[in-house]
Amino acid sequence: MGDAATRSTVMKELRGLRDACLLSEAALAELQKERLGHLLQHASEKSPYYRDLRITPSDDPEQWLKRFPILEKTVVRSLQRNMLTEPTRHLTEISSSGSTGYQTSVYWNSHKQSRFRATQLLWWEWAGYSMGDPMLQTGITPKRGRLKRLKDLVLPTYYLQAFSHSEKEVLKALRYMRAKRRRILGGYASSLYVIAKIARKNGIADLEFKGAISWGDKMFDHYRKTIEEVFNTRVYENYGSAEGFTIAAQYDLDYMYIMSPNVYLELVDDHGNEVPDGTLGHVVVTNLFGYAMPMIRYRIGDLAIKLPKEAYPANRKLALPLLQKVIGRDTDIVKTKSGQYMVVHAFTGIFEHVQEIEQFRVVQKSYDGIIIEYIPGKGFRKDILDSIERQIAHQLKEPFAVTFREVKEIPATNSGKPQLIALEIRD
Numbered sequence: 001m002g003d004a005a006t007r008s009t010v011m012k013e014l015r016g017l018r019d020a021c022l023l024s025e026a027a028l029a030e031l032q033k034e035r036l037g038h039l040l041q042h043a044s045e046k047s048p049y050y051r052d053l054r055i056t057p058s059d060d061p062e063q064w065l066k067r068f069p070i071l072e073k074t075v076v077r078s079l080q081r082n083m084l085t086e087p088t089r090h091l092t093e094i095s096s097s098g099s100t101g102y103q104t105s106v107y108w109n110s111h112k113q114s115r116f117r118a119t120q121l122l123w124w125e126w127a128g129y130s131m132g133d134p135m136l137q138t139g140i141t142p143k144r145g146r147l148k149r150l151k152d153l154v155l156p157t158y159y160l161q162a163f164s165h166s167e168k169e170v171l172k173a174l175r176y177m178r179a180k181r182r183r184i185l186g187g188y189a190s191s192l193y194v195i196a197k198i199a200r201k202n203g204i205a206d207l208e209f210k211g212a213i214s215w216g217d218k219m220f221d222h223y224r225k226t227i228e229e230v231f232n233t234r235v236y237e238n239y240g241s242a243e244g245f246t247i248a249a250q251y252d253l254d255y256m257y258i259m260s261p262n263v264y265l266e267l268v269d270d271h272g273n274e275v276p277d278g279t280l281g282h283v284v285v286t287n288l289f290g291y292a293m294p295m296i297r298y299r300i301g302d303l304a305i306k307l308p309k310e311a312y313p314a315n316r317k318l319a320l321p322l323l324q325k326v327i328g329r330d331t332d333i334v335k336t337k338s339g340q341y342m343v344v345h346a347f348t349g350i351f352e353h354v355q356e357i358e359q360f361r362v363v364q365k366s367y368d369g370i371i372i373e374y375i376p377g378k379g380f381r382k383d384i385l386d387s388i389e390r391q392i393a394h395q396l397k398e399p400f401a402v403t404f405r406e407v408k409e410i411p412a413t414n415s416g417k418p419q420l421i422a423l424e425i426r427d
Helices: 002-006 010-020 025-046 048-053 061-066 073-079 110-126 145-154 167-178 189-201 221-231 344-351 383-396
Strands: 092-095 105-108 135-139 157-161 184-188 211-215 235-240 246-250 256-258 263-268 281-287 298-306 322-327 357-366 369-376 401-406 421-423
Touching: 002 010, 002 145, 010 110, 025 048, 025 061, 025 281, 073 298, 105 110, 110 235, 110 246, 135 167, 135 189, 145 157, 157 167, 167 189, 184 189, 189 211, 189 221, 189 344, 211 221, 221 235, 246 263, 246 322, 263 298, 344 357, 344 383, 383 401
Parallel strands: 135 157, 135 184, 184 211, 211 235, 357 421, 369 401
Antiparallel strands: 092 105, 235 246, 246 256, 256 322, 263 281, 281 298, 298 322, 357 369
């Protein structure tokens, strides 16, 4: 029904993904190389940006790939239209959440969008989800729109907006889910953690979820422990980005399976050289289905470690390569005096629509309010800050001071990403 309504091919892509993930290790490697070669050929011929680089091709796609420069977010922002291989009228513009402090936009064709959604569904299936299972889902799209409202109805979804998690709204959602069977919990890692904390605070100890699926930000160990204990479930972490990179997900192991049918993942040192498995490196990823806007060797900004082959578990369900660990930012959660929480996406959901601000950081020194540091961009006006303050006030509905401070630079974290939230108070 969804494919018919949207002229998409999600179910076809999902069936293909299920089959691909069951291939042998050798067959998976061959499939990835074949798709990589096709993408590099396409980008070199059709994308003005890559065509102008005049990169010498190779019969070995992996050697050819190494000749491409690492793609930085600043390049995507400045040369976005020059990277396209199709007219924008045929494409959908997708904005990243800006959780690194940089907001970027990319373009997808219908095939890429179907592949992205199919991969999400596959990962949900790995967590025990079946079509029609009731889901408590968190997100930053309070205005769901006709299509998303229809999805929420057909695939029974209680959508809990993540701009601010008031105790009242969370308890209402949990009461609704109590009446459902085979329930699933899904959303931003920090949101699921806040929901579990509120449930524990209110003595809710008998509400179980079949699985808890996290995406969007890092699932830290203390988040996972709290969610699994409170809801007697298992957390399945998904790793990707809003630009359309579906990189890795948990299934039967503590490690994450790398989606080699979708992406080519490299981990590199500060100079762009590939690091050995088991060594920390910068995440550089190529989307094998990004034909409308090829993004080759894109530096996401995370640090990660691939699991050495000799450490692979003998009895694993899939032959996909394994990611040992993703080093994310501890996206500290802003808390108000009344006990409301604002997760990282409360802010990125606002700033992704503010093109006039180049970069921002939230600093909290007390429960009375926050300081928002910002770097103004092209077309910036002071009244834009008033609009941001009104949006925060609308979400919280309580007195909460927002002070703005113009700065020339936002400090980076140890991972190399600009710091988004600086929490200078502790519970």
